[in-house]
Structures are given as C-alpha cells and as structure tokens.
Amino acid sequence: MDPLPHDPVHDLVAFRHAPVSLPGICYGRLDVAAALPPAEAADAIERALQGLGARPGVIWSSPLSRCAGPAAELSTRLGVPHVVDERLLEIAYGAWEGRAFSDIEREDPSAYAAWLRDWERAGPPGGESAIEVEARVRSFWRELGEGSCASGRASGAPSHLLVAHAGVLRALRVIACAATWPAAMSAPAPHLSAERFPLPASAVPLAACQGARTLRA
Template sequence: MDPLQRSLIAFRHAPVPLAGVCYGRLDVAAELSPAGAADVIERALAGLGLRPGTIWSSPLSRCAGPAAELSARLGAPHAVDDRLLEIDYGAWEGRAWSDIARDDARAYAAWLDAWERAGPPGGESALEVEARVRSFWRALAPASVASGALLHLLVAHAGVMRALRVVAGGATWPAAMSAPVPHLASERFPLPAPAVSLAGM
C-alpha cells in the first residue's frame, strides 16, 4: 500500500484577527474566507498529486468552513468531529493573554508550571487534549482507492496538530509545543497500524 494511503494530512486553519487574545474554542471568523482558505489547500494538494477520501474538521467555522468548501469542490465527504476542537481554555477564553497574566497571576503561573497535567480554570490540560485526539486518530482506517492517492485530510487547530505530533509522531509535549504550526501549512501524520489477528497462530 502506498504510504500516502496510510496518511492523515493536516492543514492549520487561516489566521484569525485576534493577536494576543486567548481564543481557544471561540467561534471566530478567519481572516480569509472559507473559499480563500480552500484555494490554498486545494493548490497544495494538487501540487502533491493528492486527493482526499474524507475531509475532517472541528465544528468551529475557521476549520469547518474551508472543509465544507473543499468537500463541495472535490466530491469528498466532510466529517465534523468534536474531538478535533481546539483546546478549551475555560475562564480565559476571549481575554488578552497580558490581562490573564496580570489579573490571574497565581493561576497563570500554576498553569505555566504544570500545563501538561493541569488546565486553565475550567479548561483542559495538554494530556486531556491528547486523549481525545488519540481516540480520533485510533479510529482512522486506511483509505481504499481505485486510482490515484486517496487519504484523510484534516483542517485543524494548532492544538490538535500539536497533539497529533505526540499521538502519531511520538513527540514529547514540550517538543510538540516548541515547533511552530504555520497557518495553512500542512503536516503529514501516519495512521495507526492495523490490528493484527492472532487467529490461527
């Protein structure tokens, strides 16, 4: 089987106009229209000679909008999955990071010290994000294909892509966090290995 048929190709959504703001799960519009973001992703796929069998996204519009546009253009189903939501920052959503650091200094310092295991007030830890992304990833199956390279495509949030680096790529969380996740740039992740039947052995 072509390795690309055992791949998940993820593109981060287009930028949002909220520099310095903790926006997490807020459903904020991206700076590019869904059609504009889909143009960029479609050109990248064409340059690689790839076509998606399924297009995945979270329900938030900055991911779901381009995914739906690509679905209509490419004739591939669009699947929305809540496990692909951005990290939940709880009480900090919608606030400037500078305000959080000033006004919630103790909670902010505690989170910075233990972010892998502890979330913001009312929010998620990195390990909780990892658990739901791992559940999604483990459920993916190799794409069947009659001709051409067919694969899973994901329009993703940065937190989900970093979790995939851990889940599918074997990175540590500090390593996953240290590397940037550029907007509308792709990363390739392998799919989980198929289960091996022990029947008859």
C-alpha cells in the first residue's frame, strides 16, 4: 500500500520489530533475538520515518530486546528519549512459552482447543487473553493522549514512535481504530512497516483510522 498523506490527527507511529527465526515456536514473552541486528532494524525504521517526513519526540518499546534494541539505537541517532514500558510486552503465553505449537496441540489438546475457541477471553495456562492485552495497551494509549503536545501536532511530526510486538499492534487496532479482535488478528502485521494510530485527545472519529492502514517502509 502506498504511504498515507500526512494527517495531523495521527500522533502514534508504530513499527513491528524485525522477524524472529523461530518458525512454529510460541515465544511471546521470551527475550529472543531478532533476525536483524538492532542497527539494521533501526536503519529500516529511520528510512521509513524520513519518507513520512516524521521525527518523533519520544520512542517507546517493551523491555524485550527485539523491540528495545532498535528503539535504543534510534534514540541515540535521533537524540530523543527511549522509554521502556512493560505494558507494551507481547502477549504472555504462560506454560506454553518456548514450546512448538504442534507439541502444545498434541500434548495439551484440551487446553489448546479451549484457547482456540475463546482466545479473546481465555488465555493459555498461566498466560493472557486478548482482552487482557487490550486492557494494558489501552492504559498506555490513554496516557499518551493525556500527554500529547499541541506543538508536535502542528509541526506535522508524530509525537510518539513505538517499536512494537504484533500483539500490541493488533490491540491498538482494536483500541484506537474500533476494529474487532478477529479483524485485527486477520489483517497482516508486516515487520518493520509502520501503522499510524490516533490518540484519544485527537478530536476525530475512530473510523478515520480505516483499520490502522499500513505504511510500507
């Protein structure tokens, strides 16, 4: 999809971290390395920001290295703060962390089937549901709206940049763009590509977000 024209009501630009080379593995909260070094992931994000004419005032991430590494690199390059917030962690898979999904399905079939039936409200053993992820991300989003500066909006530069996990991006689609969870999950979340989200202080209908349209890097 072609980049969106500048829209001053969108104050959060989020990028999913670089890919992780663990096909078929449930790794949510595990601190696994991305396939790209932090500097290379930061290069891709920085190029996309230049294409958007965007310069953030603060960079947010979870504490996990696949997000925090590129965020710290960008913080140094752009001379803006990097803030780590645990509300931005990937969904917790509890007892399933680090296991292959095929093994989980074979070894814990009842719990796996129950999760597939009701993943919005029920999490894996010791893990989180989608609604629980939504609650913590909503808290973060609301605080951004309360602190959003008018000068950042007027200049055309987004006031916040987020290096994010896929679960957090999808929660933002639900929270900021009025998507349903099934719709948020079914839409792709490409690595190192940007999505723009309105903040609560932006006086604009949520429909204007149009499902958190993706800005290709």
